[in-house]
Every structure is written in structure tokens, then in C-alpha cells.
Amino acid sequence: MLRDDLKAAQISAMKAKDKDRLAAVRLILAKVKDRDIELRTASQLPDDDTMIVEVLQKMGKQRRESIQMFRDGGREELAAAEEGELAVIEEFLPAQMSEAETTAAIEAIKAEVGATGVKDMGKVMAELKARHGSQLDMSKASGLVKASLS
Missing domain, CATH: 1.10.10.410 (Arc Repressor Mutant, subunit A)
Known part of the structure; x- marks a missing residue:
């Protein structure tokens, strides 16, 4: 399950003292938790992995838009930070179709x-x-x- 993979990635990033990766994984987990809270009142709950993939796709789309805006504004250092987060997000997404x-x-x-x-x-x-x-x-x-x- 994706939720278990995310938690394992968080633990391995902590052990490796990889602050950037840890921050990105924690951000993903926070967004998933937010979505869990939103779904508490839902009458029909989606499959857990499906819900997490939707969250990851949305986060990926937001990062791509931010990267483009930062590049247009001449802020390469911020674009690079967003690219780092996007790389972590894409690790957990299923392979995309060509x-x-x-x-x-x-x-x-x-x-x-x-x-x-x-x-x-x-x-x-x-x-x-x-x-x-x-x-x-x-x-x-x-x-x-x-x-x-x-």
C-alpha cells in the first residue's frame, strides 16, 4: 500500500538525515491526512491507494505550475526546490502512460x-x-x- 510506502520513506529519510526528502515526504503525508479528514463525512469512501494517487497527482500538477512560474520570474533556486519535491512525489505515482x-x-x-x-x-x-x-x-x-x- 502507498500509505505504508510513504511511512517507510519517511523513516528511511530520517535515518539517512536527508532533510529535503524528509520534508517532501512529510508534506505528502500531511496532504494525505488532510484528505482523510475531508473524507470523514463522505458517504462513500474511495480506495485508499486511489485516494493517495489523486493527492499525489494534484501535488505534482501544482509543483509543475510553480516551477514554470518561478522560471518565468527568474527564480531558479525556487524552481530547483520545487523540482526536488516533484521528484519525490513522482516516486510514489504509478508509471504514466506514454x-x-x-x-x-x-x-x-x-x-x-x-x-x-x-x-x-x-x-x-x-x-x-x-x-x-x-x-x-x-x-x-x-x-x-x-x-x-x-
Whole structure:
């Protein structure tokens, strides 16, 4: 389970006295704990690993945006710190699908649901997220789906 892997990574970072990695792992654990608290009142709880992957994906997206903004602002030292955190976050994410694999999955789903135009984009995106949500950046996949249906 991802939660156990995160706790083990925290312990190993403490033993290795790797302050940067420890800070990043603690940040991940704090975000997971926040999500646990949010879900206390939820009527239907998602699978633990699925929830953690969603948190990690969101954190990764935030880091990528921050890196871009820091680079645009000429703050390389802050961009480097964000890249360090992003590297730790990506260690715990499942392997991402390549663009070719994503396109193949989109074509297969299009054929299955009988999608013909942009009006069917919602059906294709819903199925794509259900099957491959943890392995895709849905914002990139959205562009590929739209191009495929146009």
C-alpha cells in the first residue's frame, strides 16, 4: 500500500538525515491526512491507494505550475526546490502512460462507446478516467481526446 510506502520513506529519510526528502515526504503525508479528514463525512469512501494517487497527482500538477512560474520570474533556486519535491512525489505515482499508449487507449474507447464527434467527449473522458485515471494526466488526455474527436 502507498500509505505504508510513504511511512517507510519517511523513516528511511530520517535515518539517512536527508532533510529535503524528509520534508517532501512529510508534506505528502500531511496532504494525505488532510484528505482523510475531508473524507470523514463522505458517504462513500474511495480506495485508499486511489485516494493517495489523486493527492499525489494534484501535488505534482501544482509543483509543475510553480516551477514554470518561478522560471518565468527568474527564480531558479525556487524552481530547483520545487523540482526536488516533484521528484519525490513522482516516486510514489504509478508509471504514466506514454502519448502513444494514451492515443491507443483513446481510440479503443472511442470504438467501444461509438463516439463520433466532440459531443461524445464526455463519454470518452469518463471511460478513460475510470480505466486509466491513475496513469494519466487528464488535462493532457483531454487535449488528445478533443483532437481525436474533431
